[in-house]
Amino acid sequence: MSTPPAAPQFLLLFRHSQEGPDPTPAEMEQIMGKWMAWMKGMGARGQFAGANRLQETGRVLRGPGGQEVTDGPFAESKEIVGGYVIVTAPDLAAATAIARGCPGLDHGGTIVEVRPVEPLPPL
Amino acid sequence: MSPSRPSDPPPADAPAPDSVARVVDHLFRRESGRLVAILTSRLGAEHLPLAEDVVQDALVRAMQVWPFTGVPANPSAWLLQTARNRAFDTLRRHRALTKNSPALAPLIEEAARDALAATPPQFEDEIADSQLRMMFACCPPGLPADAQVALVLKTLCGFGEREIAAAFLATEDAVAKKLVRARKFLRDARVSLELPPARELAPRLGSVLHALYLLFNEGYKASHGDTLLRADLCAEAIRLGELLTAHALGARPETHALLALMHLHAARLPARVADDGSLLLLAAQDRTRWDRTAIRRGLAHLGQSAAGERVTRYHLEAGLAAAHALAPSHEKTNWPHILELYDALLALDPTPIVALNRAIALAQVKGPDAGLRAIASLTNRRTLERYHLFHAVRGHLLEAAGRNAEAVAALQRAIELAVLPAEKNFLAQRKRRLL
Numbered sequence: 001m002s003t004p005p006a007a008p009q010f011l012l013l014f015r016h017s018q019e020g021p022d023p024t025p026a027e028m029e030q031i032m033g034k035w036m037a038w039m040k041g042m043g044a045r046g047q048f049a050g051a052n053r054l055q056e057t058g059r060v061l062r063g064p065g066g067q068e069v070t071d072g073p074f075a076e077s078k079e080i081v082g083g084y085v086i087v088t089a090p091d092l093a094a095a096t097a098i099a100r101g102c103p104g105l106d107h108g109g110t111i112v113e114v115r116p117v118e119p120l121p122p123l
Numbered sequence: 124m125s126p127s128r129p130s131d132p133p134p135a136d137a138p139a140p141d142s143v144a145r146v147v148d149h150l151f152r153r154e155s156g157r158l159v160a161i162l163t164s165r166l167g168a169e170h171l172p173l174a175e176d177v178v179q180d181a182l183v184r185a186m187q188v189w190p191f192t193g194v195p196a197n198p199s200a201w202l203l204q205t206a207r208n209r210a211f212d213t214l215r216r217h218r219a220l221t222k223n224s225p226a227l228a229p230l231i232e233e234a235a236r237d238a239l240a241a242t243p244p245q246f247e248d249e250i251a252d253s254q255l256r257m258m259f260a261c262c263p264p265g266l267p268a269d270a271q272v273a274l275v276l277k278t279l280c281g282f283g284e285r286e287i288a289a290a291f292l293a294t295e296d297a298v299a300k301k302l303v304r305a306r307k308f309l310r311d312a313r314v315s316l317e318l319p320p321a322r323e324l325a326p327r328l329g330s331v332l333h334a335l336y337l338l339f340n341e342g343y344k345a346s347h348g349d350t351l352l353r354a355d356l357c358a359e360a361i362r363l364g365e366l367l368t369a370h371a372l373g374a375r376p377e378t379h380a381l382l383a384l385m386h387l388h389a390a391r392l393p394a395r396v397a398d399d400g401s402l403l404l405l406a407a408q409d410r411t412r413w414d415r416t417a418i419r420r421g422l423a424h425l426g427q428s429a430a431g432e433r434v435t436r437y438h439l440e441a442g443l444a445a446a447h448a449l450a451p452s453h454e455k456t457n458w459p460h461i462l463e464l465y466d467a468l469l470a471l472d473p474t475p476i477v478a479l480n481r482a483i484a485l486a487q488v489k490g491p492d493a494g495l496r497a498i499a500s501l502t503n504r505r506t507l508e509r510y511h512l513f514h515a516v517r518g519h520l521l522e523a524a525g526r527n528a529e530a531v532a533a534l535q536r537a538i539e540l541a542v543l544p545a546e547k548n549f550l551a552q553r554k555r556r557l558l
Contacts, residue, residue, distance in 0.1 A: 024283025035190035053191035
């Protein structure tokens with residue numbers, strides 16, 4: 001049995017800065033609206049393959065057997081990973097073009113990291 | 124003198140609000156006001172800052188989470204739940220530190236009750252009631268009116284300091300300071316969230332109505348700022364006014380009069396700008412573009428406003444707006460009636476701006492020369508002479524009297540004093556016609 005080769009997937013990872021002034025309710029509503037429109041657009045174009053928002057808690061494990069445990073998301077700098085979207089795109093350039101539409105780039109200094117998903121061999 | 128009152132006839136009106144689609148149609152702003160009111164009324168007035176913080180946090184969370192999860196079936200309940208949990212956590216941490224937080228008990232009880240209840244609690248009555256309390260709390264007599272308006276916008280309408288600053292042409296810093304002072308006033312005066320007792324109602328309600336009146340005028344006047352934002356100010360003033368009339372305590376004749384004047388003026392907003400973007404005089408407005416629904420609402424409130432003995436300025440201004448709204452054309456307007464209303468308004472509020480408006484009505488009834496004589500005999504002319512409308516009106520009447528050279532000079536002065544480019548253009552057009 002052979003399955004057609006799956007379309008390449010890319011992980012768009014959103015890192016949010018915790019700094020900056022709070023937006024006003026009206027501004028938040030606008031920002032949210034843009035995010036929703038962006039996500040919906042990806043869905044309509046068949047690019048959307050999954051997404052999750054991550055809660056702002058968690059644990060960070062280090063060392064053999066995870067002896068070293070710290071609370072909270074891993075924050076290398078002031079940004080933490082806030083969520084991700086998986087998109088389907090022909091190549092990295094196309095995935096980058098999709099990522100460019102992320103409203104977080106215009107509001108609140110979100111950093112978007114685009115990472116190709118390594119295709120898995122059939123089990 | 125305040126050139127911002129919506130009395131007629133305005134020289135030219137502001138551009139109509141664009142119909143920009145908003146994804147959730149001001150859900151956040153509206154919920155912000157509702158939730159701050161309901162949490163503050165449950166937690167006590169001293170916890171207003173906490174309520175504002177946790178509501179802001181809940182909105183931030185919604186903004187971050189909803190794009191991924193979708194908007195919940197009952198967004199209001201989601202936001203309330205989130206804000207309440209946040210308040211709960213904060214107070215619990217606080218109690219761990221101080222061992223003293225009486226505000227916690229009702230929250231624990233409520234959380235327990237909610238957990239037991241199979242159906243969501245019925246919030247609407249409570250929310251309306253708590254917003255009414257908050258309205259009275261934000262407008263205590265003694266707090267300057269501009270601070271009351273800022274507090275209403277921040278606390279009840281979910282406006283950010285940036286937006287309040289933009290609406291009032293102030294710096295964000297100045298607005299922040301004004302709010303800090305206003306909150307200190309509330310604390311020092313121990314302003315409670317109780318509805319005022321009957322013996323205090325008149326001054327307390329008067330104070331609330333005045334704040335809503337200023338809020339509306341700020342939105343209605345065409346002098347500066349973002350059109351959409353200003354339309355929002357008008358809409359908020361009307362929303363809060365309607366909320367007042369829905370409660371026996373607020374449904375007084377003067378409240379209906381204020382609502383009548385707001386609806387009747389708001390009805391003209393869609394007709395205030397021509398297709399080419401220029402501003403239109405009342406006389407030149409396409410009356411078919413006036414909002415008939417708003418006019419009907421205004422007239423209904425005007426009818427209800429007649430129940431009392433006292434005639435307030437709101438009654439007179441609503442009467443003026445109604446006279447225009449009901450006139451089939453500018454020419455067929457009942458000018459003698461308008462003149463009577465201005466006479467009464469001038470007796471109540473003898474300010475130069477009312478006197479100027481009265482002179483315009485007088486000119487309609489008795490001719491331009493009578494209007495010009497009335498203007499010439501105005502006291503306080505010095506204040507008026509710095510005001511572009513004064514010269515625009517004089518120019519108009521001089522033109523009507525056939526004194527074109529003087530009219531040109533008056534219009535030139537008006538152009539120099541006008542602030543809005545649209546107003547300058549409008550006046551320049553009039554002037555060119557006379558040359």
